[in-house]
Amino acid sequence: MPQTMPHNLDHHTPMMQQYLTLKADYPHALVLYRMGDFYELFFDDAKLAADILGITLTRRGNDKQGNTIPMAGVPFHSADGYIARLINAGQTVVVCEQVEEEKPEYGSEENPEHNLEDNIAATDTAAKSIAKKTSKTKANAAKIMERKVVRTLTAGTLTDDSLITQGQTPTVVAISFAKQQMSVGLAQLDLAQGQIRVTELNCDSHTALQSELANALARFDPSEVLIDEQLSEAWQHFLQDCLSANSPTASLPPILSQPHSYFLPNNALEHLTQHLSVTTLAGFGIEQKPLAISSASVVLHYGKQTQQADLRHIRSLQLEHNGDFLQLDTISQQNLEIFKPVLASGISLLSVIDHCQTPMGKRALVHHLHRPLRNVTLINRRLDAVEQLMTLPIAAFELLKQTLSEISDIERIGGRIGLGSAKPTDLLKLRLSLAQALALSKQLQQYFDFNNITTLSADTPLLAMLSKQLPDLALTDSFANIYALLEQAIVDEPPAHIRDGGMIKKGYDPQLDELQNLHGNIEQTLEALAVQERQKNNLPMLKVGFNKVSGFYFELSALQAKNAPEYFTRRQTLKNAERFITPALKTIEESYLSAQGQALTLEKRIYENLLGQLKSQLGDVQRLAKAIGYLDVLANWVSLTRLQNRSHHNKNWCRPLFNTKDDTASLNIQGGRHIVVEAGQQRQAHHQRPSLDPFVANDCVMGTANQLERLMLITGPNMGGKSTYMRQTALIVLLACCGAYVPAQSVTLGRIERIFTRIGSADDLASGKSTFMVEMIETANIMNQANANSLVLMDEVGRGTSTQDGLAIAHACVNYLAEKIGCLTLFATHYFELTELAERHPKMFNQHLVTQEINGQLLLLHKIAPGATHRSFGLHVAKMAGLPQALLVQAQYYLDNHSEQKSLPNNPLPYPSEDEKQMGLDLQSAAADYQTLKTDEYKLNQQLQALNPDELTPKQALEFIYSLKELLKKA
Numbered sequence: 022m023p024q025t026m027p028h029n030l031d032h033h034t035p036m037m038q039q040y041l042t043l044k045a046d047y048p049h050a051l052v053l054y055r056m057g058d059f060y061e062l063f064f065d066d067a068k069l070a071a072d073i074l075g076i077t078l079t080r081r082g083n084d085k086q087g088n089t090i091p092m093a094g095v096p097f098h099s100a101d102g103y104i105a106r107l108i109n110a111g112q113t114v115v116v117c118e119q120v121e122e123e124k125p126e127y128g129s130e131e132n133p134e135h136n137l138e139d140n141i142a143a144t145d146t147a148a149k150s151i152a153k154k155t156s157k158t159k160a161n162a163a164k165i166m167e168r169k170v171v172r173t174l175t176a177g178t179l180t181d182d183s184l185i186t187q188g189q190t191p192t193v194v195a196i197s198f199a200k201q202q203m204s205v206g207l208a209q210l211d212l213a214q215g216q217i218r219v220t221e222l223n224c225d226s227h228t229a230l231q232s233e234l235a236n237a238l239a240r241f242d243p244s245e246v247l248i249d250e251q252l253s254e255a256w257q258h259f260l261q262d263c264l265s266a267n268s269p270t271a272s273l274p275p276i277l278s279q280p281h282s283y284f285l286p287n288n289a290l291e292h293l294t295q296h297l298s299v300t301t302l303a304g305f306g307i308e309q310k311p312l313a314i315s316s317a318s319v320v321l322h323y324g325k326q327t328q329q330a331d332l333r334h335i336r337s338l339q340l341e342h343n344g345d346f347l348q349l350d351t352i353s354q355q356n357l358e359i360f361k362p363v364l365a366s367g368i369s370l371l372s373v374i375d376h377c378q379t380p381m382g383k384r385a386l387v388h389h390l391h392r393p394l395r396n397v398t399l400i401n402r403r404l405d406a407v408e409q410l411m412t413l414p415i416a417a418f419e420l421l422k423q424t425l426s427e428i429s430d431i432e433r434i435g436g437r438i439g440l441g442s443a444k445p446t447d448l449l450k451l452r453l454s455l456a457q458a459l460a461l462s463k464q465l466q467q468y469f470d471f472n473n474i475t476t477l478s479a480d481t482p483l484l485a486m487l488s489k490q491l492p493d494l495a496l497t498d499s500f501a502n503i504y505a506l507l508e509q510a511i512v513d514e515p516p517a518h519i520r521d522g523g524m525i526k527k528g529y530d531p532q533l534d535e536l537q538n539l540h541g542n543i544e545q546t547l548e549a550l551a552v553q554e555r556q557k558n559n560l561p562m563l564k565v566g567f568n569k570v571s572g573f574y575f576e577l578s579a580l581q582a583k584n585a586p587e588y589f590t591r592r593q594t595l596k597n598a599e600r601f602i603t604p605a606l607k608t609i610e611e612s613y614l615s616a617q618g619q620a621l622t623l624e625k626r627i628y629e630n631l632l633g634q635l636k637s638q639l640g641d642v643q644r645l646a647k648a649i650g651y652l653d654v655l656a657n658w659v660s661l662t663r664l665q666n667r668s669h670h671n672k673n674w675c676r677p678l679f680n681t682k683d684d685t686a687s688l689n690i691q692g693g694r695h696i697v698v699e700a701g702q703q704r705q706a707h708h709q710r711p712s713l714d715p716f717v718a719n720d721c722v723m724g725t726a727n728q729l730e731r732l733m734l735i736t737g738p739n740m741g742g743k744s745t746y747m748r749q750t751a752l753i754v755l756l757a758c759c760g761a762y763v764p765a766q767s768v769t770l771g772r773i774e775r776i777f778t779r780i781g782s783a784d785d786l787a788s789g790k791s792t793f794m795v796e797m798i799e800t801a802n803i804m805n806q807a808n809a810n811s812l813v814l815m816d817e818v819g820r821g822t823s824t825q826d827g828l829a830i831a832h833a834c835v836n837y838l839a840e841k842i843g844c845l846t847l848f849a850t851h852y853f854e855l856t857e858l859a860e861r862h863p864k865m866f867n868q869h870l871v872t873q874e875i876n877g878q879l880l881l882l883h884k885i886a887p888g889a890t891h892r893s894f895g896l897h898v899a900k901m902a903g904l905p906q907a908l909l910v911q912a913q914y915y916l917d918n919h920s921e922q923k924s925l926p927n928n929p930l931p932y933p934s935e936d937e938k939q940m941g942l943d944l945q946s947a948a949a950d951y952q953t954l955k956t957d958e959y960k961l962n963q964q965l966q967a968l969n970p971d972e973l974t975p976k977q978a979l980e981f982i983y984s985l986k987e988l989l990k991k992a
């Protein structure tokens with residue numbers, strides 16, 4: 022954090038005194054100080070910004086003690102990009118603007134803020150530019166331009182699209198701990214949505230609290246975190262760990278300390294009730310939740326401070342319970358690559374399933390993935406809506422998507438209206454989007470009859486509920502008012518910035534029209550005066566003009582200038598011409614400038630009024646944005662299902678069913694697939710082998726009436742598909758709980774409350790943890806937190822240590838999971854000794870990934886089947902990976918002769934000679950053989966499966982046998 026040392030103001034010029042006084046209020050932020058066309062940073066701020074942005078560090082002369090003042094600047098017109106980079110680097114940026122109107126004073130080249138004050142570094146282009154553009158007369162020079170902090174930009178409170186990284190939702194989360202530290206409250210502020218979400222966690226043990234807090238943080242996914250300045254260091258470290266797990270690649274969200282007094286329950290209660298204009302918070306369900314109250318108050322304070330606004334548009338406080346959601350901790354989110362792939366070259370689940378058409382839909386999809394539901398009624402409500410949308414004819418559904426795609430980000434526009442920072446282009450987009458929302462409403466009403474639904478309740482079908490939030494067809498609602506207002510007030514091609522003026526339509530305000538007429542007629546007025554002067558003074562070549570340096574002027578050639586009358590005052594000398602001002606021209610200039618200034622001021626006032634009117638109807642816009650986002654997510658599931666079902670006739674997506682007869686966890690997945698692996702293979706197939714679609718669907722049945730066992734021991738060769746199988750099971754459960762159709766032929770789920778995964782293996786060297794330590798910490802978390810309604814995936818636990826220790830730990834884990842916890846477990850292992858457990862233990866069963874060995878070549882069928890396997894075929898995979906042949910031969914020798922003795926051979930096999938090497942198997946071609954074999958085998962299988970012997974003529978049968986023999990020959 023930049024922190025400028027205290028300065029003695031007496032040693033500085035008045036302008037630097039102004040800067041230092043403003044900066045004193047923001048010791049931990051980078052202050053961008055507006056000077057003409059640049060934002061300048063000074064002292065340590067300048068050094069840090071120059072470092073982060075890679076811009077030149079220059080100097081702004083010296084103070085009166087002769088000390089250099091470091092300075093760095095960014096151009097005002099392209100500041101957004103620089104600001105975004107500073108924020109991404111974890112900085113808070115404070116923007117300090119010149120609030121005085123810059124009145125142009127033409128004809129002088131002096132600059133008071135520079136010439137009279139400082140010895141400006143000659144290399145400083147910013148200063149030079151300012152010297153040119155904001156020049157004033159010397160008489161005016163001692164006056165310093167008034168400046169004010171207008172915005173504080175932080176990672177969690179951004180609302181300007183140009184500053185927000187695509188796909189991100191800035192949110193700030195405050196965390197409030199109880200003294201006893203067994204309870205914690207969290208509140209998340211989403212400025213764009215105008216909403217605060219809160220939760221309070223009360224646990225009976227420290228570990229449980231940590232685990233619940235980590236889950237809540239994973240769900241809230243903060244861009245910035247606020248804590249009590251008195252929070253213990255231990256908790257601060259814990260939060261840091263959680264947040265770095267949340268964003269392993271990106272920079273850590275900043276953790277900022279806030280005054281302890283903000284967290285005090287009484288202050289917080291008073292602040293919240295005042296803000297929401299209520300006497301009690303009972304209506305929000307948090308009356309008895311002091312930690313939720315205090316954290317909500319802290320985020321609100323912070324929002325108000327950073328936005329310098331009253332945030333009146335934030336009227337909604339939503340209480341969440343961890344228990345409402347299927348919980349996935351951060352590690353599982355990463356392992357399953359839900360939001361981000363582990364490797365940059367990988368594919369995330371989100372990237373495969375996101376076919377949303379609107380920014381609101383894209384964010385709502387992420388929100389749903391962060392909050393898969395447990396409540397079956399709510400899930401089915403979503404699924405009913407998806408099913409209903411699925412009945413739309415293709416053309417109607419495509420039109421619906423098209424309409425959605427034309428709706429702008431009205432959620433963020435609403436947020437900016439609430440903050441008073443909406444631009445004229447935002448308002449135009451809002452108007453156009455309202456028209457599209459009306460079209461959407463019409464399209465839905467055309468196919469679904471919601472007329473009989475007059476009152477809305479929790480039982481109202483979701484699609485009807487969402488349709489009712491869209492503009493009504495008779496246009497008698499508040500949307501009609503907003504639309505009419507915007508249509509009357511805003512021009513069809515508004516300027517990008519309010520400061521440019523020209524956004525208010527003619528006819529909206531008579532006074533503005535009058536001023537603009539005066540302004541608009543300037544050319545005729547000037548020409549009339551020029552005509553007069555030409556005739557009066559016999560100067561036929563006299564020109565009249567305007568520029569930013571000289572203002573209005575008459576121009577004569579150097580030759581004619583000698584004939585200029587006395588009342589022509591010289592303003593500027595050019596190479597071949599002279600420019601003059603006259604009293605009459607000066608009068609026109611002044612009235613022109615004042616009309617221009619007045620029109621601009623009036624236009625800004627009208628615009629602010631307009632924003633005020635819209636603000637009073639913001640609730641409707643926010644509700645509409647939410648409804649559109651939700652509809653888009655539902656349409657997204659339909660798109661995905663239709664797309665997949667169309668492109669792969671046998672790759673069905675189905676509606677998941679939920680077993681509500683009892684509360685036990687169970688899984689019955691028939692023909693399940695891993696949507697991300699499948700998508701990756703389809704992409705490859707598209708480029709290489711269009712006809713081959715190799716993903717093999719698999720069943721997973723556990724804990725059901727027919728399959729009472731709850732712990733599946735999965736064995737099989739390396740690369741056999743164990744991890745894929747386990748992950749696809751978790752993803753199907755996750756998608757089902759989001760209310761989506763799932764990639765399977767049929768799915769029935771029992772009550773699953775949490776998913777735990779122990780899959781990855783990454784060193785966490787930064788925090789001093791080895792691979793095995795990370796593995797054991799994750800395993801410990803599962804053993805401590807899982808219950809009978811958890812789904813646990815464990816991939817090769819124990820592999821990070823010696824075989825004996827690893828086997829012992831894996832053995833104990835399996836027993837603990839089956840005996841003590843009783844959860845649904847998928848346990849993949851290469852310790853074949855464990856498979857014997859299934860014979861003795863009623864809760865365990867073996868499954869394996871099927872392989873075939875043909876002529877010494879291994880064929881991976883990726884098919885799961887009952888029973889265990891006792892070979893890992895590690896050497897085959899090593900061969901495919903390209904290990905040297907000589908090395909492989911030695912490994913095989915050891916395997917054949919010594920693996921049983923568990924000791925290394927006394928006489929290792931000598932390495933082959935060059936000749937023998939020549940004769941050895943070319944590994945590249947071995948890998949290629951394997952691929953061909955796999956392809957041919959696959960074809961063989963496909964052909965046999967597709968064959969219906971009853972439909973064959975004897976000749977066809979004979980030909981088929983010949984073709985099979987051909988294929989077999991190749992294999």
Ligand SMILES: Nc1ncnc2c1ncn2[C@@H]1O[C@H](COP(=O)(O)OP(=O)(O)OP(=O)(O)O)[C@@H](O)[C@H]1O
Nearest residue numbers: 715716717718738739740741742743744745746883
């Ligand atoms: N059902 C399947 N259908 C088609 N291909 C599959 C299937 N499952 C896995 N694969 C392919 O096999 C590759 C390896 O799968 P996976 O990582 O699941 O194997 P594994 O058994 O866990 O291997 P290891 O024991 O070496 O960790 C995947 O990247 C994928 O390309």
